Amino acid sequence: MKCDKFIEALSQKVKVLEVTRQYEDQVTALVELNDLPEAVRFLYYDVGGYLSTMVANDEREINKHYALYYALSIEGGKMFEGDEIEQDEKCFVTVKVLISPDSLTFPSVTPVVPACVWYEREAYDMFGLVAEGLPDKRRLALSDDWPEDLFPLRKDAMDYRHRPDMVDHDKEPEYNFLKPEGSGMVELPLGPLHITSDEPGHFRLFCDGDTIIDADYRLFYQHRGMEKLAENRMNYDQMGYLAERVCGICGYAHAIACIESAEKSVNLEIPARAQAIRIVCLEIERLHSHLLNIGLACEVTGNYNAFMHLFRIREYSMKLAELVTGGRKTYGNVVMGGLRRDMTGKEIKKSLEILQIIEVQVNEVWDAIMDDKRQVKRWTGVGILDKQVARDFSAVGPNVRGSGIKRDTRYDHPYDFFKHIEFEVAVAHGCDVLSREMVRYMELKSSISIIRQCFELMPQTAIIIEPELNVKPENFALAYDEAPRGENVHWVMQGNAQKIYRWRCRAATYNNWPSLRFQFRGNNIADAALIVCSLDPCFSCTERVTVVDVNSKKSKILTNKDLKSFSRTQKDSPLKDIRC
Amino acid sequence: MLKLLDISKKYGDATHKYPFEPYVVADNFRGKPAYKFDLCIGCAACGIACPSNAITVQFNEDQSKLVWEFDCGRCIFCGRCDEVCPTAAITLSNEFELAVKFDKNALIQRGELETQYCSKCNKPFSAKRLVHYGYECLSKANLGEKRLKEAENYLTVCPTCKKTATATSFTRGEEMVIE
Secondary structure (H helix, E strand, O other): OOOHHHHHHHHHHOOEEEEEEEEOOEEEEEEOHHHHHHHHHHHHHHHHEEEEEEEEEEEHHHHOEEEEEEEEEEOOOOOOOOOOOOHHHOEEEEEEEEEOOOOOEEEOOOOOOHHHHHHHHHHHHHHOOEEEOOOOOOOOOOOOOOOOOOOOOOOOOOOOOOOOOOOOHHHOOOOOOOOOOOOOOEEEEEOOOOOOOOOOOEEEEEEEOOEEEEEEEEOOOOOOOHHHHHHHHOOHHHHHHHHHOOOOOOHHHHHHHHHHHHHHHOOOOOOHHHHHHHHHHHHHHHHHHHHHHHHHHHHHOOOHHHHHHHHHHHHHHHHHHHHHHOOOOOOOOEEOOEEOOOOOHHHHHHHHHHHHHHHHHHHHHHHHHHHOHHHHHHHOOOOOOOHHHHHHOOOOHHHHHOOOOOOOHHHHOOOHHHHHOOOOOOOOOOOOHHHHHHHHHHHHHHHHHHHHHHHHHOOOOOOEOOOOOOOOOOOEEEEEEEEOOEEEEEEEEEOOOOOEEEEEEEOHHHHHHHHHHHHHOOOEHHHHHHHHHHOOOOOOOOOOEEEEEOOOOOEEEEOHHHHHHHHHHOOOOOOHHHOO | OHHHHHHHHHHOOOOOOOOOOOOOOOOOOOOOEEEOHHHOOOOOHHHHHOOOOOEEEEEOOOOOEEEEEEEOOOOOOOOHHHHHOOOOOEEEOOOOOOOOOOOHHHHEEEEEEEEEEOOOOOOEEEEHHHHHHHHHHHHOOOOOHHHHHHHHHHHOOOHHHHHHHHHHHHHHOOOOOOO
16 A cells, blocks of 8 residues: 555664554555654655644643654655656555653754754744754744743633733743844844734844844744644644634635545545535635745835736635635635535636636736836845755745656645646746746646636535544544645644644644745845745735944944835835944 | 637626625525514524524613523524424524624514513512413313412422522422322
8 A cells, every 4th residue: 555665665774563544545654763864864864755734732641642744745856857756656654753751851853854853843832842952942933921821722821811911021931032143233133023924934134244144033933823722622624614714815725635634534534526626716816825925026116106006906816715615815715524505507607717817917917017127127036045955955936846846745745626637747846936936827827727626527416414523532644735825734633522633734834934034035135025935925015123333333224114125125225324 | 819709708697697686595595583582482502502502581780671682693503492492482494684883783683571470489489481482381281270270370480480489399398299
């Protein structure tokens, strides 16, 4: 069967204690704690895997231990032509270790596989599990004034409604940003909050003149504790709606991944028509998300005209979603066992008309943008994501495809109806913002073709089956789909009483953030907003910037307006009067 | 650059004159749930289905009324209430203009239904309309007149009293005859 080959290879390297199969393409291997880094490194670099997610779990009720699951998508390194695993052998291999509650430590994998860094930092935040040897042990998800000894996802830690007292502003602990050494460097904080921003994040840019030398960032200002909420309060019917609200743009991809992981852990196969309609909705979401991002990439560089045109076209994709699902943004039609809402022939016909409009107009506007040499120049060579960095940090989505790596969940692990659909994976090799936007444009076209194929092949079956909820506590599975920003991975462990034991939701951008630092390096600060935008974290906002020159000790506060106008015009650097 | 201007000219205005003109939404738009009090029987199916607890069905303080309450501020427009309602008293409408001025209470919609008291213990247990609905369903079910009469009495007994009655007759060894 699938995966056996890789488990065989793994057992040559390290001692595999136990092998369990969750789904036809998912296998978990339990290894000894000390073998963990070697096991993950072997699967990652020698076999050719990418880190999909890492789940920490409090299993003291089950086996008196904490557990870590490193889920790797085994698909080949993809660094050069032919460096890829056979299509029918691609699978997910999870490396599991148990950690005793007395020691609470585990050997860090980050020194050998850099992609693990955020996951291991979060394991400390949520469970108090310390990664020995992790170079960066700062907090990740919880706020700096969160109580030191409260680990929220431990089963006995707290009620999900508990909110620890806030610390006074003057007593709030300082967050240590990683700083490069050297003199004459200007520190530039960007963020964290702006009234119009949907995702606050605080960036610290370290500059020499206008050039960014290094960057560090603090995110998770709006950590909502959804995983805790779902564990405690939600049943399977409600979870899908909660998952849909993880993201304001690619929420449907989260809902699908969440529900499918619950379906997979009970081995439930949904009807073909439901699969097809799920794909249609996912691709509609990709349409509006990519149009939004290309639009914003124009807006950040001051090309308002193109921005307005792309948003005008985007309105058609929102109309399409409204027609198909009844809601412009939250589609709310996915439940365990299938879908709640069917499509009529009339709706399909109308959808095809709208798709035609979108296709024609996107091509027109894109050609016009590509004709504009100044626009293309602003995108070219900016925010380089080196291919090796992308490989090391398991980047996903247009970000990794823009760096010449052919990674697409729809192609690597065809889910739902994708087995019947033909499409080309969009890859560009420039590694810069232009390549990422190119990938998005190519995906717009392939999305339109995928939706058309779905309509053509639409199977005539029911859209929902009565789910035989054969829930076995401790069963787990992961589910994945390709959201507009990359692969979303959800991991669900079943609990009793129609509830889940643990839900791990990993959004696409989570894998893209750690490598952003490398994309900043060597660029002009005027391009900082553009680089963040090209990552597509639904984020293009910089509120207020305090600039401190380390040498002259002069400081200056820049407003959103100042920085934005510099970003657009690249003239009159707001920093010039404080340089020494 | 000029090409973009040509495109602008080609497609003209993209905006609507809203709010001076009505904005037309798709036929099956999932808007604000519309509540028809006259059809509501107080079965509380919507309250159980609602994933975000926007709908609650509870007795008021002195238990004289069964209060159906909908808080639009909590609603996520999923339409589960619409699916489960047996009498189509709640259906998703096309309405999307939900803003209220200053007063959040304006988001709350309420329906008060007459309480049904138990004919045995005189405690409130349901809405009169639900009992009536049950009777109507039974009367269409082709039952004998005597059986229907029995059912009518039976319907007004609260679940607790029903349980007690069954347990009592069972322990006494009395046989219950259903014709």
